[in-house]
Amino acid sequence: MKSARAPKLTPHEQTVLKLLSHAPKPLTAYAILSELHPAGFRSPPTVYRALESLLKKGLIHRIESLNAYTACNHAEDHNHISPFAICNACGTVEEINSAAIARAMKKIAGEFLAQLEKRVLEFSGICHNCAKKHRSA
Numbered sequence: 001m002k003s004a005r006a007p008k009l010t011p012h013e014q015t016v017l018k019l020l021s022h023a024p025k026p027l028t029a030y031a032i033l034s035e036l037h038p039a040g041f042r043s044p045p046t047v048y049r050a051l052e053s054l055l056k057k058g059l060i061h062r063i064e065s066l067n068a069y070t071a072c073n074h075a076e077d078h079n080h081i082s083p084f085a086i087c088n089a090c091g092t093v094e095e096i097n098s099a100a101i102a103r104a105m106k107k108i109a110g111e112f113l114a115q116l117e118k119r120v121l122e123f124s125g126i127c128h129n130c131a132k133k134h135r136s137a
């Protein structure tokens with residue numbers, strides 16, 4: 001089972017994953033391309049291929065409402081349903097890391113869908129930090 005935990009990555013995939021792991025916020029494909037231009041990424045298809053493959057391997061998530069990508073923060077389970085909390089003010093995105101929620105979501109999805117293709121659940125609003133700032137302003 002060890003090999004399933006550490007999927008083999010191409011150098012391009014490693015570079016993209018590293019960038020996303022260190023980014024404070026989710027990045028769009030365009031932002032990734034311009035960040036990685038010095039690293040030899042010259043065309044959008046290069047970025048999209050790496051992103052597609054990382055998505056399939058469960059190492060990153062696509063935040064649909066932002067059209068952006070973020071590294072998964074619990075890469076030990078490549079098959080989870082991930083709720084995200086998105087702050088509309090500062091753009092912070094938190095992956096809600098709850099095995100109980102993931103299990104419940106999987107069960108609910110399984111009752112309606114024979115095959116699950118997208119595992120995305122997004123909540124958006126104002127994060128605690130921004131709410132505090134707003135209150136004290």
Ligand SMILES: [Zn+2]
Pocket residue numbers: 061071072073074075080082095
């Ligand atoms: Zn995740």
Ligand SMILES: [Zn+2]
Pocket residue numbers: 087088089090091092126127128129130131
């Ligand atoms: Zn915020």
